[in-house]
Amino acid sequence: MKHRFSQKKNPSSRRNFLISVCFFAAAACAFCSGVSSVSAKNEEEALSTLEQAVMRSVTYCYAMEGSYPSSLLYLKENYGLFYDEEKFYIDYLPLGANIMPEITIIRRTDH
Numbered sequence: 001m002k003h004r005f006s007q008k009k010n011p012s013s014r015r016n017f018l019i020s021v022c023f024f025a026a027a028a029c030a031f032c033s034g035v036s037s038v039s040a041k042n043e044e045e046a047l048s049t050l051e052q053a054v055m056r057s058v059t060y061c062y063a064m065e066g067s068y069p070s071s072l073l074y075l076k077e078n079y080g081l082f083y084d085e086e087k088f089y090i091d092y093l094p095l096g097a098n099i100m101p102e103i104t105i106i107r108r109t110d111h
Helices: 011-065 072-079
Strands: 088-093 102-107
Touching (some): 011 072, 011 088
Antiparallel strands (some): 088 102
16 A cells, blocks of 8 residues: 555656657757748749849830949839848949949848
8 A cells, every 4th residue: 555656667658758759859850940941942032033123123224215224223213123121232233324234132141
């Protein structure tokens, strides 16, 4: 009777606990990896979309006015170019009225 409330130490219950912890850790790692992968893909798509939008605005300006825009600000004001300036930097270098400008888009990194 004196061992009525005491439990015997079962080595298999400890092993089952460790297996459960390992399984949970593996599932958490897989989830984090998946979220990171989706986030990276979204960033790549955002950069690609911005490149297309800038090129579309530049060529539309050339088609409408007969010359390439003199600045990125001109595209923003007259052709509705909008982008997140905290995420991306656009280096816009006009080369002449009838020469396609050099455009470089750089993803900003968090500091």
